[in-house]
Amino acid sequence: MHPTMASTRGLKLPDSETAVHNLKHHFADLEQQKATSTFGMWLFLVTEIMFFGGMFASYLIYRLSYYNAWVAGSQTMEIKLGAINTAVLICSSLTMVMAVHSAKLGKRKLTAIFLLLTLLLGLTFLGVKAVEYHGHWVHHEVPGANFHFEHEGNYDPRQVSIFFSLYFAMTGMHALHMIIGAGLLTWLLIANARRRFSPEYNSPVEMVGLYWHFVDLVWIYLFPLLYLISHHHNG
Amino acid sequence: MSAHAHPTVKTFVTVWAALLVLTALTVFAATLELGPFNAIVALVIATVKALLVLLFFMELRYSTALTKVAVVAAVFFFFLLAGLSLSDYLTRGWSSYINPFH
Numbered sequence: 233m234h235p236t237m238a239s240t241r242g243l244k245l246p247d248s249e250t251a252v253h254n255l256k257h258h259f260a261d262l263e264q265q266k267a268t269s270t271f272g273m274w275l276f277l278v279t280e281i282m283f284f285g286g287m288f289a290s291y292l293i294y295r296l297s298y299y300n301a302w303v304a305g306s307q308t309m310e311i312k313l314g315a316i317n318t319a320v321l322i323c324s325s326l327t328m329v330m331a332v333h334s335a336k337l338g339k340r341k342l343t344a345i346f347l348l349l350t351l352l353l354g355l356t357f358l359g360v361k362a363v364e365y366h367g368h369w370v371h372h373e374v375p376g377a378n379f380h381f382e383h384e385g386n387y388d389p390r391q392v393s394i395f396f397s398l399y400f401a402m403t404g405m406h407a408l409h410m411i412i413g414a415g416l417l418t419w420l421l422i423a424n425a426r427r428r429f430s431p432e433y434n435s436p437v438e439m440v441g442l443y444w445h446f447v448d449l450v451w452i453y454l455f456p457l458l459y460l461i462s463h464h465h466n467g
Numbered sequence: 468m469s470a471h472a473h474p475t476v477k478t479f480v481t482v483w484a485a486l487l488v489l490t491a492l493t494v495f496a497a498t499l500e501l502g503p504f505n506a507i508v509a510l511v512i513a514t515v516k517a518l519l520v521l522l523f524f525m526e527l528r529y530s531t532a533l534t535k536v537a538v539v540a541a542v543f544f545f546f547l548l549a550g551l552s553l554s555d556y557l558t559r560g561w562s563s564y565i566n567p568f569h
Contacts, residue, residue, distance in 0.1 A: 267531065274534050278541040285545040292549055293556050315494050319487060326483040329524050333476065445524045452516045455490075456509035460497040464505055 254433040266435050273439045277446050284450050287402050291457060294394055301391030304383050305399070306462035308373060310364060314459040317360045318451065324353035325448045332441040335424070335434040343424050343437065350444065351417040354410055361407055374400070399458055406454060409447045416440045474523055482523045489516050 259265035295302045331346035372380035375397045381389045420440055423429065429437060493512040501508060522528040527538060 270530070271534055271537070274530075274537050278537050281541040281545060282548075285548055288545075289549040289552055293552055296553070297556065311494065311497065315490065318490050322483060322486045322490065325486075325520065325524050326479060329479050330476070333479070442525055445520050448524075449517055449520050452520065453510075453513050456493055456497075456513050460493060461506040461509045463497045464500050 262432060269435045269439055273442050277442065280446060287398065291398050294398065298387065298391035298394065300385055301387035302395050303462040303465045304385045304387060305392045305395030306458060309459040311459050311463065313360055313364055314455050317357050318455045320353050320357045321448045321451050324350050325445050327353060328441050328444045332438050335429050335437040336431060338431040340424060344421060347417055347421050347424065351414055354414050358407060358410055402454055406450050413444050413447055416443065473529060474526065478523055482519050486516055486519055
């Protein structure tokens with residue numbers, strides 16, 4: 233344990249002190265520690281790409297197999313809500329990147345403002361998603377005993393049920409990532425208020441930033457695949 | 468902080484504006500009757516947006532070669548997953564001529 237650790241806990245630390253305080257003993261210096269964190273985070277995101285990739289591949293295979301059902305299911309989506317949520321997430325990525333930028337400059341209050349904005353935009357996204365889920369529930373579009381889909385078209389309604397299973401799996405996993413992200417942002421807000429970050433040490437803000445942008449990235453593909461590409465086709 | 472090239476606030480705001488314009492564009496493109504090109508246009512726009520987020524917001528442009536290799540590998544393995552799976556599903560009908568029970 234670093235000698236200053238016990239004595240300085242909870243006290244305001246000058247920037248250089250914060251840096252020393254946060255250097256773990258198995259790293260040579262802060263630069264090496266940061267490079268390791270960054271690469272570790274990217275490796276985690278690579279596993280996340282493969283995790284969502286499995287669902288995207290299933291979506292692709294089923295879309296080609298049950299094309300008419302896929303078009304019918306996709307046309308129940310509210311493009312307006314999907315587009316609003318896309319814009320909300322893009323704005324949250326800007327506020328996140330600004331939070332990281334502010335943290336690197338050591339501007340604590342600005343960091344807090346941008347983290348809070350990111351959190352609020354994230355919660356807005358989840359709110360809109362909840363409205364959409366409620367609509368699907370009311371219209372009996374949730375797979376299971378209450379699933380009921382009667383629209384004109386040349387397909388088996390059970391195939392539409394598979395579409396909705398993948399829709400809920402993909403957007404549900406995405407929403408779960410958003411909820412975890414909201415938790416991480418709250419943690420950052422608290423740590424930031426406790427003056428844990430400085431221009432020398434701000435890796436947690438940067439790593440949560442990478443995570444947040446990744447979640448945005450997944451939605452950038454979910455939006456066209458689920459809402460847009462079947463808009464004009466006939467089932 | 469360091470001598471490395473780093474994106475500025477102006478870069479972030481420009482990328483953000485571009486992402487919003489591309490979102491409006493992809494929604495507009497979906498209202499056009501383009502046949503199979505609806506999906507292609509939407510995916511091309513999505514990929515441009517994804518690249519903007521990766522390169523500038525996630526600062527991949529300024530990252531180490533090791534990080535870039537990891538990301539390219541992930542994309543490669545995703546295409547391997549989707550490509551080989553599809554090459555199975557899309558060609559299953561082809562095998563009927565060697566089906567001994569047919």
